[in-house]
Amino acid sequence: MFFSDAPREKESTAWLGVAAWTAFIYLTIPLARAIQETVRERAGKEVFLWITFLAFAAAAAWILRALFRRRWTARPSQLFVLSAVGGLFTCLIWSLRANPEEAFHFVQYGVLSILLFRAFSHRLRDPSIYLAAALAGAALGILDELIQWVVPRRYFDYRDIWINAQAVGLVQIALAAGIRPARIRGRLSPAGLRTASRLAILNLLLLLFCVNNTPRLQDAYARLVPAARRLDHLTAEYGFRIEAPGTGVFFSRLPPDELRRRDREEGARAGALLQAGARTDPQYFRFLKEHLAHRDPLAVETRIHLFRRDRHAAAVRDPQTPDQLRFYAHVAHSENRILESHFPQTLRHSSFQWPEERARLMERLAQPPAPYVSPVSRHLITRFTQRQVSALLLALLLAAVAAERLAARRSPA
Numbered sequence: 065m066f067f068s069d070a071p072r073e074k075e076s077t078a079w080l081g082v083a084a085w086t087a088f089i090y091l092t093i094p095l096a097r098a099i100q101e102t103v104r105e106r107a108g109k110e111v112f113l114w115i116t117f118l119a120f121a122a123a124a125a126w127i128l129r130a131l132f133r134r135r136w137t138a139r140p141s142q143l144f145v146l147s148a149v150g151g152l153f154t155c156l157i158w159s160l161r162a163n164p165e166e167a168f169h170f171v172q173y174g175v176l177s178i179l180l181f182r183a184f185s186h187r188l189r190d191p192s193i194y195l196a197a198a199l200a201g202a203a204l205g206i207l208d209e210l211i212q213w214v215v216p217r218r219y220f221d222y223r224d225i226w227i228n229a230q231a232v233g234l235v236q237i238a239l240a241a242g243i244r245p246a247r248i249r250g251r252l253s254p255a256g257l258r259t260a261s262r263l264a265i266l267n268l269l270l271l272l273f274c275v276n277n278t279p280r281l282q283d284a285y286a287r288l289v290p291a292a293r294r295l296d297h298l299t300a301e302y303g304f305r306i307e308a309p310g311t312g313v314f315f316s317r318l319p320p321d322e323l324r325r326r327d328r329e330e331g332a333r334a335g336a337l338l339q340a341g342a343r344t345d346p347q348y349f350r351f352l353k354e355h356l357a358h359r360d361p362l363a364v365e366t367r368i369h370l371f372r373r374d375r376h377a378a379a380v381r382d383p384q385t386p387d388q389l390r391f392y393a394h395v396a397h398s399e400n401r402i403l404e405s406h407f408p409q410t411l412r413h414s415s416f417q418w419p420e421e422r423a424r425l426m427e428r429l430a431q432p433p434a435p436y437v438s439p440v441s442r443h444l445i446t447r448f449t450q451r452q453v454s455a456l457l458l459a460l461l462l463a464a465v466a467a468e469r470l471a472a473r474r475s476p477a
Contacts, residue, residue: 075186082179086204089172090211097217100165113164116157119171124150127243136243146242149234156230166227173231177201180232181239184259185247192256193248194236199263201232206270213299220274220299221443254474261468268461274299275445275453279358298358303444311401312436314369315444317361320406326362327409334363335413338370357441366407368440370416373399377422380429393429398436400426 071078092099103111127146130136138146153170160167180197188196205228212218239245277299286292303317316323327334337355348371357364377396383389400423403411411417418426427433445453 071182071185075183078179078183078186082176082183085176085179089176089204089208093208093211093215093218096165109164110161111164112168113157113161116164116167116171117154120150120153120157120174123174138242142242142244146238149238149242153234156227160227166224169224169227170231173201173205173228174235176204177232177235181236185245188253188256188259189247190250190253190256191240191248192252192260194240195260196256196263198229198233198236199260199267202229203263203267203270205229205232206267206274210270210274210299213297214295219297222274254471254476258468258471258475261464261471264464265461265468268457268464272454272457272461275457276300276450278302278450296353296356300450301358301444302450303441303446305446306406308402308405311398311405312438314402314406314438315441315446316365316406317358317441317444323362323406327407330362331407331409331411332413334360334366334410337363338367338410338414338416362407362410365441366403366410366414369399369403369407369438370414372438372440373403374416377426380426390430393426394434394436397423397426397430399438399440402438 100109100112103109127136131138157167157170177197180200181193184193184196184200202225206225208228209220209222209225212224213220240248278301279298282292282295282298301317303315304319306314306316306320306323308314318326337360348367351367352364355364355367357368373396376392376399379392380389380396383392400418404423
C-alpha cells in the first residue's frame with residue numbers, strides 16, 4: 065500500500081511532487097473566480113460539492129480495495145478511526161454546501177497532506193512525521209491566502225486558513241491512528257521535533273504578520289512599495305459588534321460612539337460622496353474599489369448596508385413563496401433600521417433615504433419581527449483586540465523557539 069510501503073522514489077522526486085501540487089493550487093488562484101462562474105452558469109455550484117464527495121469516496125474505495133486484497137491489514141480500532149475521520153470530513157464538507165467552492169479546499173489540501181507525508185518519510189521514521197507534515201501543510205495554506213490577498217478579485221480569509229489546516233490535520237490523524245504505517249515507529253525523535261518546531265515557528269510568524277497587517281502597518285510598508293496602497297483589503301481589520309436596539313446586531317470598524325460622532329460631523333461629506341454615484345451595480349463596485357473601507361469606513365459601510373437593503377427590497381417585488389417575501393422584507397427593513405439609527409446624517413444627505421411609507425410597508429411585510437445579524441463587515445475581528453491576539457501568538461512563538469533549541473541540543477551532532 066502507498067502509505068505502508070517504503071518510498072521507492074528519490075527524496076528529490078517526492079519533494080518535486082509536493083512542489084508541483086502546491087504550484088497547481090497557487091496557479092489556479094487568479095483563475096478560480098472565472099472557473100467558479102463558468103461552472104455555476106453551466107452546471108450549478110453544487111458540482112464542486114459532489115466532486116469533493118466523489119474524491120473522498122474514491123479514497124475510501126481505494127483503502128477498502130487494499131484491505132480486501134490483503135495488501136494491508138487493519139484492526140477494528142484502525143477502521144473505527146478511519147470511519148470517524150471520514151464521517152468528520154463528510155460533515156465538514158456538507159457544512160460548506162452554501163459555498164461549495166470552499167469544500168474543494170479539502171481535496172486540494174488532503175492530497176497535499178499525503179504528498180508531504182511521503183516526502184518527509186525519506187528522513188523521518190518516527191511519529192514526529194505527522195506533526196511535521198501537518199505544520200508544513202498549514203504553512204502552505206496560509207501562504208495560499210496571502211497570495212489571494214494581493215491577487216485582484218480574490219480575498220484573504222481566516223476561515224479558509226482553518227479549512228486548509230483541518231484538511232492536512234485530519235489526513236495526518238487518519239495516517240497516524242488509522243493506517244499506522246509499519247515503518248513509522250518508536251518515540252518522537254529530537255530531529256523530528258526540531259523540524260516540527262521550525263515549521264511551527266514559520267506558521268506563527270506568518271500568522272503574526274496576518275493579524276498585524278492593519279492600515280497602520282500598510283502605511284509603513286507602502287512607503288517602500290507604493291503599489292501596496294492599491295490593495296483593496298487587508299488581512300486584519302479589527303472592529304466592533306454593535307447592538308442595534310429593536311433590530312439586532314451589526315459590525316463596524318468604528319465603536320458606537322465614534323460612529324455616531326463621525327456621522328454627525330462627516331455625514332454631509334459622506335452623503336454627498338454617495339450621492340455622486342454608485343447607483344448602478346457597476347458604479348457600486350467601482351465605488352468600493354475607489355473608496356476603501358479601512359480608509360473611509362463611514363461612507364463605505366453606509367454604502368454596503370444600502371446595497372444589501374435595496375437588493376432585498378427589490379426582491380420583495382417578485383418573491384417565489386410567502387416565506388421568501390417575509391425574508392426579503394425582513395432583511396431590507398432591518399438594514400434600513402440600522403442605517404436610520406447609526407448612519408442618519410449620512411443617509412439624510414444622500415438620495416437613498418426611504419419615504420416613510422416604504423419603510424412602514426417593509427416593516428409590515430416582515431412580520432413577525434425577528435432578531436437580525438447583518439453580514440456587512442462580519443469579517444471584522446471583534447472578539448479579541450490586536451494586542452491580545454499578538455500576545456498569544458508571541459507566547460506560542462517563544463514556546464516553539466524554546467522547543468526547537470531543546471530539540472537541537474538533544475539531536476546528535
